[in-house]
Amino acid sequence: MQTTKTCAVIGAGPGGMASAIRMANKGYRVTVFEANGWAGGKLSQSVEQGYRFDMGPSVFTMPQFVDELYTLSGKNPRDYYDYISLDPVYRYFYEDGTHIVAYKDPEKFAEEVAQKTTESKETVVRYLRDVQQKYDLTADIFLHNSLHKIGNYFTGRVLRGILNFGKLEAFKTMDKSNRTWFKDPHVVQLFNRYATYNGSDPYQAPATLNVIPHLEINLGAYLPKGGMYAITKGLVKLGEDLGITYRYNTRVKRIVLQNNRATGIETEQNGVEPFDVVVSNMDVYNTYKHLIPEARKPKTTLEQPKSSSAIIFYWGIKHSFEQLGLHNIFFSANYPEEFDHITRKKQLYNDPTIYLNITSKKSPDDAPEGCENWFTMINAPHNAGQDNWDEMIAQTRENLIHKLSRNLGTDIRPLIACELIWEPRKIEAITSSAFGAIYGNSSNNKFAAFLRHANFSSRIKNLYFAGGSVHPGPSIPLCMLSAKITTNLIPNA
Ligand SMILES: Cc1cc2nc3c(=O)[nH]c(=O)nc-3n(C[C@H](O)[C@H](O)[C@H](O)COP(=O)(O)OP(=O)(O)OC[C@H]3O[C@@H](n4cnc5c(N)ncnc54)[C@H](O)[C@@H]3O)c2cc1C
Missing domain, CATH: 3.50.50.60 (FAD/NAD(P)-binding domain)
Structure with a gap:
């Protein structure tokens, strides 16, 4: 049998x-x-009063790795789900009024950066080529194979990566490397932000992680329909x-x-x-x-320090904001201080960088007509046993309402029709992620x-x-x- x-x-x-x-x-x-x-x-959703919210991930890169599961199974991925390519990808808002739009085409994005900052288009283009090269050197070592099987170290591509170890800048921080490329603080902050994609701190994380913008800026970002x-x-x-x-x-x-x-x-x-x-x-x-x-x-x-977590306010907003897109960032005026709070002090900073995602910009069914579904997120320390979470979350809610109202020129408080909140304790309770660390x-x-x-x-x-x-x-x-x-x-x- x-x-x-x-x-x-x-x-x-x-x-x-x-x-x-x-x-x-x-x-x-x-x-x-x-x-x-x-x-x-974490890749789940909630529906509240006619607003649909994605609870966790909002940025979708390298969709081919999801598609591969369907082709492996002899199926057409498009019979199961579909996605669109985003353009523009991001809108960046700075406290001094600078506004940078990250277009899908890396050259056009570089032109936009050159127009809005003191950096040249050529430097941005060279940077994006450099991070692509870093990715090409590291992907086989760090992403596609087990790091824990000795035989995997003896393939041509892995050996090439090891021989080019210096180019990976493992002994510099992301911030330090970005500052050698750029003098304009807006641009340094923009590229430092990618550390947060795996819950890191750009003032500590190795510059090897500067491969992350390659995945989004050079390879593109998508949104599933x-x-x-x-x-x-x-x-x-x-x-x-x-x-x-x-x-x-x-x-x-x-x-x-x-x-x-x-x-x-x-x-x-x-x-x-x-x-x-x-x-x-x-x-x-x-x-x-x-x-x-x-x-x-x-x-x-197991005892390595844990990544950061997040606090997310899912707000149903009874208004539509023309100046916003699907992905928006409202930067802190003091990025080093923000990360010092998250990483070292394990507290929340009073001027946090806000990530605002609005899927109803592309999927109108995600909110009632004329309204928007806001996923309003800040990076936060993981739950290291702080005894003031409730207080910090309440204060952060106020800070976010003030910062967004100021930047948008509209008081958003009366526009909040409904609210859900995820924070480190809840993230651990719902997903069993140790200490509520997301990554x-x-x-x-x-x-x-x-x-x-x-x-x-x-x-x-x-x-x-x-x-x-x-x-x-x-x-x-x-x-x-x-x-x-x-x-x-x-x-x-
Ligand atoms: C707010 C937020 C924003 C994010 N943004 C992005 C983004 O933009 N792009 C991106 O690519 N990634 C993003 N991520 C990260 C991404 O969500 C995670 O890396 C990914 O979900 C991890 O997946 P996982 O397979 O480890 O499982 P998880 O998503 O962690 O899920 C684990 C599952 O296991 C179940 N489980 C645990 N223990 C048990 C048990 N004992 N018995 C039965 N079931 C159990 C849990 O209930 C849960 O359903 C984000 C995450 C969060 C929270």
């Missing part, structure tokens, strides 16, 4: 959904266990079409270990169930803490990439990890790559 091998995936975050799809393609019978009553993890949540809906549907079982409202409370081998999982509802392979998409810190407390912990990896370990340390947990356990057989808290790191595209690296380590059923 032929038996089908089984795989349990713990968590239906992007990395969990992608792992499940890849395992189904490898011939496994896959069950996804999800603690919430919905899929997506129907909003970011369309990615989740598409992946769940693909999973179901492949025969994957999703069990919602089912928290895994233990991974069963026997003789250093994962043999199943345990839930409140069904007790112990055997599985041949277990892939944990739960934050790796909490996987060790809650699901395998008896296992020896990789201390150095796992922080990347402020130059060795951070090597100190993320591997996609497998070297001590426990048949246990694997995929998602933003493990290699290669956070964000939708990296979670897609995490699932790919992880499942490539597992033999076919």
